[in-house]
Amino acid sequence: MPPPPLESPWWAPHRHADRRPLLLARNRIQAAIRSWLAAEGFVEVDPAGLQVSPGNEAHLHGFATEATDDAGRTRRMYLHTSPEFAMKKLLAAGEERIAAFSHVWRNRERGALHAPEFTMLEWYRTGADYTVLMDDCAAFLRLAAEQAGASVFRFRGIDCDPFAAPERLSVAEAFLRFAGVDLLDTVDATGVPDLDRLAPQVAAIGIRVAPGDTWSDLVSRVLVAKVEPHLGHGRPTVLDRYPVAEAALARPAPDDPRVAERFELYACGVELANGFGELTNPAEQRRRFEAEMDEKARVYGERYPLDEDFLRALEIMPPASGIALGFDRLVMLATGAPRVEEVMWAPAG
Numbered sequence: 114m115p116p117p118p119l120e121s122p123w124w125a126p127h128r129h130a131d132r133r134p135l136l137l138a139r140n141r142i143q144a145a146i147r148s149w150l151a152a153e154g155f156v157e158v159d160p161a162g163l164q165v166s167p168g169n170e171a172h173l174h175g176f177a178t179e180a181t182d183d184a185g186r187t188r189r190m191y192l193h194t195s196p197e198f199a200m201k202k203l204l205a206a207g208e209e210r211i212a213a214f215s216h217v218w219r220n221r222e223r224g225a226l227h228a229p230e231f232t233m234l235e236w237y238r239t240g241a242d243y244t245v246l247m248d249d250c251a252a253f254l255r256l257a258a259e260q261a262g263a264s265v266f267r268f269r270g271i272d273c274d275p276f277a278a279p280e281r282l283s284v285a286e287a288f289l290r291f292a293g294v295d296l297l298d299t300v301d302a303t304g305v306p307d308l309d310r311l312a313p314q315v316a317a318i319g320i321r322v323a324p325g326d327t328w329s330d331l332v333s334r335v336l337v338a339k340v341e342p343h344l345g346h347g348r349p350t351v352l353d354r355y356p357v358a359e360a361a362l363a364r365p366a367p368d369d370p371r372v373a374e375r376f377e378l379y380a381c382g383v384e385l386a387n388g389f390g391e392l393t394n395p396a397e398q399r400r401r402f403e404a405e406m407d408e409k410a411r412v413y414g415e416r417y418p419l420d421e422d423f424l425r426a427l428e429i430m431p432p433a434s435g436i437a438l439g440f441d442r443l444v445m446l447a448t449g450a451p452r453v454e455e456v457m458w459a460p461a462g
Contacts, residue, residue, distance in 0.1 A: 123460055135448045135456050141260040142444055143214065146234065146253055155212045155236060160199035162216060166420040167191035168198070170361060171408040174220035175417065176229075191417070192218035195437055196235055197362070198423040201391070204237055204433055205426035212236035214440065225452045226383060230461040232440040243374045243390035243434040247351050250378045250386055250436070251279055253443065254349060261447035268381035268446055275380065275447070277348035283372070284355050292318055292339035296356065297371055299328070304357035304371040327408070332359060344379035352377045361401045363389040378438070380446055388436030395427040 121128045147157065167175025175191040193199070196215040203211055217233045234253075238245060258264070258275040266273040288296040299311040306328035315331045316322045320338060322331065344350040353376040357365055360373035374390030392398055399419065406416040441453040454460040 123454070132455055135444070135450050136458055138261045138448050139444045139456050139458075142257045142447060143440070145256045145260050147214075149252060149256060150212045150236065153210065155210045156208060158200065158203060158208070158211050158213050160193075160196040160203075160213055160215060162192050162218070163190050164193045164198065164420065165190060165422070166198070166418050167218075168194040169402040169405050169417055169419060170194075171405045171412065174222075174413075176218045176220055189418075194219050195233060197435070197437070198420050200235060200237055200435070201430055201433075202423060202426045204239055205428075205430040209239045210237065226442060228441070228453055228457065228460060231453065231457070233437050234440045234443075235435065235437045237391075237433050237435040239431045239433040241434050243376070243388060246388040246434055246436045247279065247281070247376065247378075250351075250388075250438070251349070253438065254380065257443050257447040261444075263447050263449070266380050266446040267449055268383055271346055271381040273345045273380040273446075274348050279349035279351045279378070281351045281353055282344075283353050284359075285372070287340050287344070287352060288335065291343045292335050294318065294335055294339075296332070300356055300358070300371050302371065304365070306356070306358045329358060329408075332356070341379070341384070342382050345381050345383065350379040352379060360389070361405055362392055362398075364392045364394075374434075383442055383446060384439075385442055385446075386436055386438035389434065391430075391433045391435050393427050393430050393432060395424045398427055399424055 123129065123132065150157065163180070167173070173194045175194055177189060177191050179187045180190045181187045195217055196213050200211055200213060213235050215233050215235060216230055218230050220229060223229055236249070254275040258266070263275070266275050285297045288294040294314045299314070300306050308326070308328045308331070311328055311331050312322050312326070315335060318339065320334050344352060354366060354372040355363070355375040356371060357373045360375040363373040363375040366372045366374055376388050377384050378386040402419055410416045441456055444450070444456040445453050448456060450456050
């Protein structure tokens, strides 16, 4: 009998047999997290994937469709890139602790760490400081390791102890340590970025600076090339206090208006989660969204509508902290799988 083809589909029996232990581990991890959330008083919710806006971040790309009503009228709608808008509306409605395992869709993304459709675990705590979310993340890392029978996470030769207390590192500290870039020297006292102060520092460390680049372009380039590869080695890293220009949905830090209450969680150099002290000022949120869409139009020639319902809900939304975690990535690290699609029951075709 000839050997199976190298690129067998995920449903080929021999390949499914290899993947099945990983998929069963996924189920155990999901069940353990659900149990933990319930014990913490969270209500699990199920936001619709079809929304009037997929989200308003410049470099996130949605899938568009047409919705037709009984009278034959159509309107443009989108599959969400996050359940965030819907979940914040539920906070405005009166919910206090909510969580969701949501399928989300992001176009232009596919690779070892990306899939066009994937599962996001998102949860919110009203009246809680955003640092509590860091403790939640540490708990989920431990649960995932326990349910997968793993003592260590490993990806591309990098190990991370999921039971170790995470290192907490500010973005400014990380840029100085790993890239030699003084990031806060390139923003003014209110957080407005200065490209002319950043560009020479970036060029000096051998990273391309091109005509038309924005301050955010250069920050992203340094983060990907010089900073992220060093995060989550040995123990998890919480990369905290992003510049306000890089935190469109987060409120400014009370002790320094140049930075925001935003953090990301890393293990083995892989970004797992993105958390915020949530911005609840609708006028400021509108301004930031419009700036993001202006940038999207400049770079990609398109823009997405604003969810006006969401902006109205912000007017009565209580102070809250929220976070989104890439559930498939967590399972991938816990099981040692090489790609996120190896831990999805039925990946997108």
